[in-house]
Amino acid sequence: MTENTSNETGHTEADTESVDFDLDIADLSSFTGDCAIVSFDADGRITAWNGGARRLTGYDAETIVGSHYRTVFPQDDRDDGRPERLLERARSDGTAETDGWRVRSDGSRFWAREVIAAVREGSEVGVPVDRSDADLRGYVWVVHDRTEEHERIRELREEKAFAEHVFEAQPDIVYAFDATGNHLEWNDQLPAVTGYAESELAEMAPLEFIAPDDRDRIAAAIQRVLEEDEYVTAEADLLTKDGRRIPYEFNSARITDDDGTVLGFTGTGRDISEREARERALREEKALTESILQAQPDVLYAYDSEGNLVQWNDQFERATGHDSDELSGMNPLQFIAPEDRDHIRDAIDRILEEGERVTAEGHVLTSDGRRIPYEFNSARITDDDGTVLGFTGVGRDIRERKARERELERLERLNAVIRTIDETMVAADTRDEIETAIVREFASADAYRFAVIGRTDTAAATDGDAWEPVAWAGIDAQSTPVLSSFVDPPADADGASVLETRTVQRYRSLGESPVETWRHHANEREYDSVAVVPVVASDRSLGALVIAADEPSAFADREREVLQEFGGTIGHAINAMTLRRLLYQDTVIELEFESTDRGDACTRLSDELGCALSIDHVLPLTDGVFVYYITVSDADPERVREVARDDDAFTELRLIEADDESYWECVVRGSAITDHLADYGARLQSQTIHDGVADMTVQVSPNADLRGLVNRITSAYPDSRLRSKQTVERPVETRGDFRRTVESMLTDKQRTALEAAYHGGYFEWPTRNSDASEVADRLGIARQTFHQHLRVAQAKLLSAYFDSSD
Incomplete structure (x- = not known):
């Protein structure tokens, strides 16, 4: 082969x-x-x-x-x-x-x-x-x-497996009996429910599973399956082995061979305990519903196709003021205010002619002439043949909803006014600009009648904490006495001074106020409610804003919350503006304080060590937690660490540099002088401590509340005193001056490395456009040399910036 x-x-x-x-x-x-x-x-x-x-x-x-x-x-x-x-x-x-x-x-x-x-x-x-x-x-x-043949066998196997799985997975009882009543087949659910063993089930007849009083009826049903009907449904109590009776629904069908010979019957039995319980619950619910309908707070009604009132609940009578004799047969439009009748008539036509479910609003006209806003939800009534019999529905009193809608509308308008004011405050150069913008925007808004803002600080007031208006719009200055009484209300008024509570106060329905002055002024100037908003920065009152509206129910709770927050925003804006002006003023006030107060952690440290200590910078972390950068002279670093460790105020201590002097980073908990200065737009210029005696120099704008600032510091640190106050001239550094300063500090190579890194995208984040090797290659230098030039240049740039800011 x-x-x-x-x-x-x-x-x-x-x-x-x-x-x-x-x-x-x-x-x-x-x-x-x-x-x-x-x-x-x-x-x-x-x-x-x-x-x-x-x-x-x-x-x-x-x-x-x-x-x-x-x-x-x-x-x-x-x-x-x-x-x-x-x-x-x-x-x-x-x-x-x-x-x-x-x-x-x-x-x-x-x-x-x-x-x-x-x-x-x-x-x-x-x-x-x-x-x-x-x-x-x-x-x-x-x-x-x-x-x-293979496909037929496979399909038969799948069909058999499917049938077996369905049979066993069936949650109901499944059974099969021959024509003489012998038990042929059952699923696992039957022994589980009845309690009989498999051997017992094989010997049992169908009626043995049925409670005695139901057996005749079930026997007749079995006879019908075998002789008359192919499919029969019957209900009876299933009798378990331990004598329990469970309501069941049996659905049985005849078993025949290909010749039509009746072989027996099969079927399923379903536990209907839950269904019967639901039916009982439904019957009870129906009775309950009928009672609820009568207790329903909404108006319920039914009209025939001719527009005659045929059914209503008790609330209908209470809402309209008509008794049952008057209501019978009344037309629906008789209950509607004249101005709403046209669109309610159109809604009824759409219901009856087009079958729409309609929601419409209108004012119910009561028997005594009052108008109450209602929302009506109605639908057509038809019989089984589709003949229109009339319409039914529910009427709901929506006075509260209308009030909420008005409140939301007012809140939206308030937020719009505040957004406009916020934009103005960011760009304002003076406190006068901020205050003028606030009253102008409120007075020009449709929701408000007028606005007045006043101050309580010593820069504008002459009588301690008295409130003195400084800007107003929509009203004249002659109203000052009345407006002041809203800020600090009289004894017979239901309110408190916002200068004390520092919370928004509101006065509503002033046209009916028991305070005669308020009632007369409100009626004369056509406003009906007032909100008094405290202007607060941190814990310090700067003044109050008075806003008037013509609606008697204005200034609801949510609006008050927004105004409360807005008062704080005004205060912070005034402080920020003051600090901004301080940064750019060439004339400032310098206050020098002397303090031996041991409430200050650094003063305690200097006193314990008997050393000189200077605070170079204070960085706030969170409320009451600060990072201090300090220089200590004439003290051993280990001794500094030992004393600071024994002071609970020092939670962390890190030695940054040690030479003739030691330079430290400290995390301190407690009061810090910078926290108090920020509320007045002031800055700590320097602070040195010698043997527990601190000398502090503070710079503040000439327009700031100097008396308040001094009182704040001496209150926080009682063993402190103001040693001197002087006006100083300071050079104003321009952007060009700063640039020249930086350029004078950099060598040519350092400047070149910094410029190449900046313009080459080295500082882009999170993805750099260039890495160090690419920039170094462009400059023709080694990567390590580029890094050295760049790091020194960055250090000089940051030194110039932070030294300048100090």
Whole structure:
């Protein structure tokens, strides 16, 4: 036999040869029929291909002869070596029978039932290797297409598995009885519910599961299933083994064979305890609903198609003021205020003619002439034939909702006014500008009548904490006495001074106020409510803003909250403006204080160490927590660390530098002088402490509340005193001055490194446009040299900025 070196689907010269087994096809009759018969050589390559094989696989003999047996296997079987194992089994056992998926020439698959028989010398077919010494000449492969049978079996198995899973997964009881009442089948739910063992269930008749008083009815239902009706539903109490009765609904159907012979019946039993409980609950709910309808706070009504009132609840009578004799037959528009009747009439037409569910608002006109805003939700009434019988609905008193809507509208307008004022305050250069902008914006808003703002600090007031108006709009200055009485109300008024409470005070319905002055002024100037807003910075009162509105119910709770926050915003804006002016003024007030107050942590530290100490910078972290940067002279660093560790105010201590002096970073809890200065727009210029005696220099704007500032410091630190006060001129450094200062500090190489890094995108974050190596290459220097120049340049730049800010 010529060796064939073809691949699995190739065609070689050996394809024209075939292995002549000298077989009589009749000898293979046990393998034939409607099938393909193919011969292989001893290596499993195809040597003959009949018409049945071509019809079954789609391969022509010219294409397939010479290919290996594995050609017709799916790829995963080929990778697994299954074709070779089948050939080996046929060689060893004489025959190999199997079934599985095979592949046609077009890639489609079919389910094959196949037999491979070994053919040995002397035309021995199917003889095991241990019963013949003859050499293997090849194989005969007989293949049957069993795809349709395989699919039918698979579908039947799936259908059976599905039915079994459904049967067992059914939460209801499932049962089957034959025509004589013998129990044929049941699911696990039946023994679980009834408590009977499987052996007991097999002997039980259907009526044994039924409570005695229901058995006759269930027996009749079973008879109907078997003789008359194919499907019957009946309710009865299921009787468990321990005597409990459970309400059940049984749905049963007849079982027949193909000839229509009745074999029995099957069905399901469903526990309807919950359903019966729901039905009882519904009946109770119906009774409850009927009682609720009468207790309903909303108006309920029903009109016929002619517009006659036919049904209503008690609230309808209470709301309209009419009694039941008057209401019967009244037209719906008789209850509506004249100005709303047209659109209510249109709504009724849409309900009756188009079947819309309609929501409409209108004022109910009561018997005594009052108008009350109502929302009506109505729908058409029809009978089972669709005939329009009328309409029904609910009417809800919406006075509170209307009030809330007005409140939200006022709140939106208030926020719009505040946003405009905020923009002005950011750009203002003086306190006068801020105050003028505030009253002007409020007075020009539709929601408000006028606004007046006054101060209580010593810069504007002459009588301690008295309130003195400084800006007004929408009203004249002659009203000052009345407006002052709102800020600090008289004894017979229901209110408190905002200068003391520092919370917004409101006065409403002033046209009916018991305070004669307020009532007369409000009626004369056509306003009906007032809000007094404290202007506060930190814990210090700067004044108050008086706002008037024409609505008697203005300044509701949410509006008051916004105004309370706005008063703080004004105070902070005034402080920020004061500090901003201080930064740019060429004339400032310098206050020098001397203090031995041990309430200050640094003063205690200097006193304990007997050393000189300077506070170089104070950085606030959170409320009551500060970072101090201090320089200590004439004290050993270890001694500094020991004394600070024993002081609870020092929570962290880090030595930054130690030489002749030691430079420290300290985290301190407690009061800090800078915290008090910020409320007055002041800045700590310097603070040094020698042996527990502190000298502080504070700079403040000439327009600031100097008396208040001094009182604040001496109150916070009682063992302190103001030693001197002087006006000093200070040079104003321009942007150009600062730039020249920085340039004078930098060498050419440092400046070049800084500029290249900045313009080259080295400082971009989070993604740099250039790294250090790229910038260094551009400058023609080493990366380490670039880093050295850049770091020194940055240090000089920051030193110039922070030294200048100090």
